[in-house]
Structures are given as C-alpha cells and as structure tokens.
Amino acid sequence: MATQTIGVIGAGTMGSGIAQLAAQYGYDVVLRDIEQDLVDDGLERIRSGLEAAESRDIIPSADDAFAHVEGTTDIEYVTDEASLIVEAVPEDMDLKKTVFEELDAQADPDVILGTNTSSLSVTEIASVTEHPERVLGMHFFNPPVKMKLLELITGHHTAEETVERAVDFAEAVGRDPIVVDDYPGFASSRLGLVLGMEAARMVQEGVASAEDIDTAMEQGYNFPMGPLKLGDYNGWDVRVEVGEYLAEELGRDVYRPPQNVKKMVRAGDYGKKTGRGFYDWDDE
Numbered sequence: 025m026a027t028q029t030i031g032v033i034g035a036g037t038m039g040s041g042i043a044q045l046a047a048q049y050g051y052d053v054v055l056r057d058i059e060q061d062l063v064d065d066g067l068e069r070i071r072s073g074l075e076a077a078e079s080r081d082i083i084p085s086a087d088d089a090f091a092h093v094e095g096t097t098d099i100e101y102v103t104d105e106a107s108l109i110v111e112a113v114p115e116d117m118d119l120k121k122t123v124f125e126e127l128d129a130q131a132d133p134d135v136i137l138g139t140n141t142s143s144l145s146v147t148e149i150a151s152v153t154e155h156p157e158r159v160l161g162m163h164f165f166n167p168p169v170k171m172k173l174l175e176l177i178t179g180h181h182t183a184e185e186t187v188e189r190a191v192d193f194a195e196a197v198g199r200d201p202i203v204v205d206d207y208p209g210f211a212s213s214r215l216g217l218v219l220g221m222e223a224a225r226m227v228q229e230g231v232a233s234a235e236d237i238d239t240a241m242e243q244g245y246n247f248p249m250g251p252l253k254l255g256d257y258n259g260w261d262v263r264v265e266v267g268e269y270l271a272e273e274l275g276r277d278v279y280r281p282p283q284n285v286k287k288m289v290r291a292g293d294y295g296k297k298t299g300r301g302f303y304d305w306d307d308e
C-alpha cells in the first residue's frame with residue numbers, strides 16, 4: 025500500500041515538525057492532539073514553518089502545502105485516513121502504551137505505526153498491540169525539516185515489510201534512514217550521551233571551559249557543534265532523564281549526569297529553551 029496520508033499523534037515540537045516535513049514533500053497530513061488549542065498551536069507552527077520554507081525557495085507555495093494539513097482531536101479520524109502514523113506524544117512509557125493500544129485497535133493491520141521515542145524500548149511499546157509486526161521506531165531529530173537523519177528502530181516483532189515501507193517514506197521526504205536494532209540509546213544517543221556527560225564532567229573537574237571543550241571537538245575533531253552546546257540545544261532536563269535511563273539499562277556509570285548538570289537542571293537552567301545552560305542564550 026503506497027503511503028498517501030500521514031497521521032501524526034501529538035502536535036508539539038516534534039509532531040508539528042514531522043507534519044510540516046510530510047506536507048513539504050506533498051503528503052496529506054492529519055495531526056492530532058488532545059485539545060483543540062494544542063492542535064491550533066501545532067497548525068500555527070506548521071504554517072509559519074511552511075512560510076519560512078517558501079521564503080527560502082524550498083517550496084513553491086506555503087498555502088498549497090498547508091492546504092494538505094488537517095488538525096483534529098479525534099484519533100479515529102487519523103486511523104481512518106492515514107496509512108502511516110507517527111506518534112510524538114511526551115516521552116512517557118505508560119502514555120505511549122495507551123496511545124499504541126488505541127491506534128492498534130482502530131487502524132487496519134496494514135497501517136504502519138511509528139514511535140518517535142528518543143530512548144524508550146520500541147519492543148515494550150509494541151507489546152500492548154495485537155499487531156507488533158507493524159510497529160517500529162521512527163526517531164526524527166529536531167527540527168525534523170532540517171535534520172537529515174531518520175533512525176528507524178526495529179522492535180522484536182517488527183516485520184521486514186514495515187521497515188521497507190518506513191525506508192521508502194524516509195527517502196520520499198528527503199531523510200537519510202538508518203536501521204537500528206531496538207537497544208538502549210539506539211545508534212545515536214548511546215554515543216552522543218557519553219560525549220555530553222563526559223564533557224560536563226570535564227567542566228566540573230576544571231579541565232577547561234565549556235567554550236574551549238566545544239572548540240576542541242569542533243576544530244580538532246571536526247564536529248559541527250561541540251557536545252556542551254548541543255546539550256544546551258537539546259535541553260539538559262531531557263539529557264539527564266535519558267542518561268539515567270541508559271546508565272540503568274546498560275549498567276554503565278559513564279551515562280550518569282555529573283553534579284554540575286544535575287544542579288543546573290534543578291535550578292531550571294535546561295539550556296537554550298530556558299535561556300541558560302552551559303551558555304547564556306538570553307540574547308539569541
């Protein structure tokens with residue numbers, strides 16, 4: 025079955041970004057959140073994202089692309105319309121299981137169900153469904169329209185055909201897919217978190233400033249962005265949660281957040297989104 029309509033569950037940062045990406049590449053999109061004002065906020069983000077894309081000549085017409093996006097609070101409308109559904113609700117296992125139970129009960133068995141989880145077990149999310157063979161991880165990066173990587177994660181029961189259809193979709197929306205086994209941290213966070221936590225530990229030990237550690241990795245190792253700046257971008261609140269989770273799951277202390285990071289997060293300094301992390305973002 026060719027994928028024509030993409031369903032997106034959750035109209036937040038990632039959900040609206042994934043919806044915008046699909047719309048930019050000509051798909052019909054149905055976006056669902058739990059309340060109408062959240063749906064409207066998501067639609068507004070998509071509209072302004074599409075307008076920015078038009079102004080940079082990435083798409084010919086924001087209005088035309090936006091005409092393909094619908095918002096709803098009705099999950100059944102999504103399962104009726106879409107042949108591929110990407111879930112992007114908050115990173116909470118119980119919530120994701122509830123959503124997948126609902127999606128699985130209502131969608132035809134040939135509808136693909138992807139989760140945008142950045143760390144949770146895809147196998148466990150799929151365990152609540154009758155058709156785990158059509159469930160996989162579809163880990164987009166933020167912002168989905170700019171970040172090329174799409175990490176596709178195969179759960180214990182994910183079928184080959186599910187992966188093939190997800191790869192086709194990834195390529196159709198201009199992403200670079202990689203296929204990864206369902207294992208804590210997948211292929212991205214498992215390495216990325218080590219660097220981020222170790223760099224923070226180096227600041228704590230007084231080895232060098234955050235700026236100089238980032239410069240070392242940018243200039244010496246050719247990283248486009250140093251690990252501390254990247255952590256500020258992604259939010260240390262989320263990094264701490266993922267780090268603790270990986271430390272438990274993989275049994276390695278290298279993922280544990282050091283005290284300076286914990287203190288920063290306890291003080292509400294998560295990085296760019298709160299205006300301060302290892303860097304001061306107030307003027308940005």
Ligand SMILES: NC(=O)c1ccc[n+]([C@@H]2O[C@H](COP(=O)([O-])OP(=O)(O)OC[C@H]3O[C@@H](n4cnc5c(N)ncnc54)[C@H](O)[C@@H]3O)[C@@H](O)[C@H]2O)c1
Nearest residue numbers: 034035036037038039057058112113114115140141142166
């Ligand atoms: N933000 C990032 O940088 C990033 C990057 C990669 C992956 N992720 C993952 O993407 C997922 C979403 O993250 P986010 O940053 O977009 O979160 P967010 O908080 O911005 O958005 C989540 C949205 O889901 C909605 N929601 C909650 N329950 C719902 C339900 N039952 N049905 C429909 N909508 C529901 C919320 O109202 C909210 O609007 C998480 O699993 C996160 O780990 C996030």
